[in-house]
Amino acid sequence: MKMCIAILGRVESVESPFAIVDFSGAKKKVRIDLLEDVKPRDYVLVHVGFAIQKIDEEEAKKIEEMLAEIIGQ
Amino acid sequence: MIPVEKVRTGIKEVSVKIKKEMKGEGEIRIMHLCGTHEDTITRYNIRSLLPENLKLLSGPGCPVCIIPDVDLQMIFHLIQNTNIIFTTFGDMARVPFEGKSLFYYMSKGYDIRIVYSVFDAIEITTQTDKPVVHFGIGFETTIPSTALAVLDGVENFYIFSSHRFFIPAMGHLLSLGETKINGFINPGHVSTIVGVKAYEPIKKKYKLPQVIAGFEPYDVILAVYHLVKAIKKGESALLNEYTRAVKYEGNLKAQRVMNDVFDRDDWEWRGLGVVPASGGVIRKKYEEYDAMKVFEDIFEDFEPKEDIRKRACRCGEVLRGLISPLDCPLFLKGCTPKDPVGPCMVSFEGTCNIWAKYGGYRI
Ligand code: SF4
Numbered sequence: 486m487k488m489c490i491a492i493l494g495r496v497e498s499v500e501s502p503f504a505i506v507d508f509s510g511a512k513k514k515v516r517i518d519l520l521e522d523v524k525p526r527d528y529v530l531v532h533v534g535f536a537i538q539k540i541d542e543e544e545a546k547k548i549e550e551m552l553a554e555i556i557g558q
Numbered sequence: 559m560i561p562v563e564k565v566r567t568g569i570k571e572v573s574v575k576i577k578k579e580m581k582g583e584g585e586i587r588i589m590h591l592c593g594t595h596e597d598t599i600t601r602y603n604i605r606s607l608l609p610e611n612l613k614l615l616s617g618p619g620c621p622v623c624i625i626p627d628v629d630l631q632m633i634f635h636l637i638q639n640t641n642i643i644f645t646t647f648g649d650m651a652r653v654p655f656e657g658k659s660l661f662y663y664m665s666k667g668y669d670i671r672i673v674y675s676v677f678d679a680i681e682i683t684t685q686t687d688k689p690v691v692h693f694g695i696g697f698e699t700t701i702p703s704t705a706l707a708v709l710d711g712v713e714n715f716y717i718f719s720s721h722r723f724f725i726p727a728m729g730h731l732l733s734l735g736e737t738k739i740n741g742f743i744n745p746g747h748v749s750t751i752v753g754v755k756a757y758e759p760i761k762k763k764y765k766l767p768q769v770i771a772g773f774e775p776y777d778v779i780l781a782v783y784h785l786v787k788a789i790k791k792g793e794s795a796l797l798n799e800y801t802r803a804v805k806y807e808g809n810l811k812a813q814r815v816m817n818d819v820f821d822r823d824d825w826e827w828r829g830l831g832v833v834p835a836s837g838g839v840i841r842k843k844y845e846e847y848d849a850m851k852v853f854e855d856i857f858e859d860f861e862p863k864e865d866i867r868k869r870a871c872r873c874g875e876v877l878r879g880l881i882s883p884l885d886c887p888l889f890l891k892g893c894t895p896k897d898p899v900g901p902c903m904v905s906f907e908g909t910c911n912i913w914a915k916y917g918g919y920r921i
Binding site: 491503518519520521530532533534535536537538539541542544545547548549551552553555 | 564565567568571572575598638647674675676678696699700702703747748752761776777780785798801802804809811812815
């Protein structure tokens with residue numbers, strides 16, 4: 486059990502306050518009531534059995550731009 | 559996700575940029591504040607990509623490591639003097655006090671169970687009449703989950719809170735003034751909860767650049783690059799590199815739950831002493847779930863002691879970024895992951911454990 490580790494998973498189905506989350510194949514029941522409005526296909530960070538934040542895919546793509554920008558400077 | 563090749567060249571090129579920026583500069587010291595960052599840094603040997611005059615220090619970001627011995631002694635005292643089921647996260651179960659850990663007590667027949675989530679602990683209450691006491695540990699990332707468990711209002715279920723709020727520790731460490739720190743890599747997962755805004759007071763008071771970073775190697779190297787630039791310019795920047803998970807306001811719902819259930823008190827940390835307003839105390843209105851209150855009588859004759867076996871352990875200095883594990887004479891001699899002396903060697907997020915696991919670094 487790693488304390489501050491949170492792992493990324495994809496929401497499969499929602500049955501409030503739980504969701505089934507897929508962690509690259511391993512499925513787990515996770516509490517989602519620390520977040521608003523969790524939907525299937527959302528990417529969530531899960532820590533000690535709780536989804537603590539949604540991952541913004543658009544923002545994730547920006548890292549690439551950021552790297553490119555620095556390299557290009 | 560970004561293609562691996564692109565990431566690899568990206569990291570290399572950013573490190574070249576960092577080296578260029580650092581040429582002819584004095585020493586710059588950047589501290590990260592999360593065990594998972596140390597894991598990324600050591601696993602991918604990121605320190606080897608940085609120039610000699612740039613130091614990447616590890617700070618008090620391991621929630622297991624910073625819990626002082628007195629908390630451990632209290633739970634051992636509780637277990638020995640009551641007939642309870644005690645639940646804990648696995649890491650914590652191996653931390654020794656006077657050579658004995660929760661695993662030791664488990665082997666002596668005490669009912670101690672390792673859980674992954676506080677809800678596994680709640681599940682246990684449905685199968686027993688015995689009180690179930692859960693060891694609440696962790697920073698802001700974990701506190702909201704414990705708070706939700708309290709709000710569920712489960713009978714016969716109690717929390718022994720060793721939770722600590724991390725943000726006050728940052729200011730406290732700086733106020734000690736012992737460790738020279740030029741910039742912080744802020745903890746990504748704590749930040750998902752508290753948001754960027756939580757670091758504004760540190761920015762204002764200490765004028766120190768901070769970058770909130772994710773846990774991939776490219777996140778860390780980008781954070782270092784931004785920090786070096788800000789430090790050189792003398793800017794008190796507060797940047798968010800981990801925008802895919804961290805919002806300015808953080809997770810407001812989690813903050814509400816956390817603040818509803820927990821108050822803040824001045825609590826001791828291993829290595830840092832008493833950190834003002836850092837202790838996660840269960841508020842009076844929820845005291846029926848607070849093991850400290852419910853089992854008050856048990857603690858009447860409790861006396862904290864010093865663990866003489868830990869006298870040589872320098873975990874406290876490791877947590878303040880004053881020394882590296884290599885400076886501890888016990889590192890990989892008297893103290894190994896299999897037979898740890900201090901918590902920094904026990905926890906997967908402890909710097910000594912991580913260095914022992916991956917080897918080959920320099921600070
Ligand atoms: S190597 Fe062991 S004894 Fe030394 S500081 Fe780390 S945990 Fe303590």
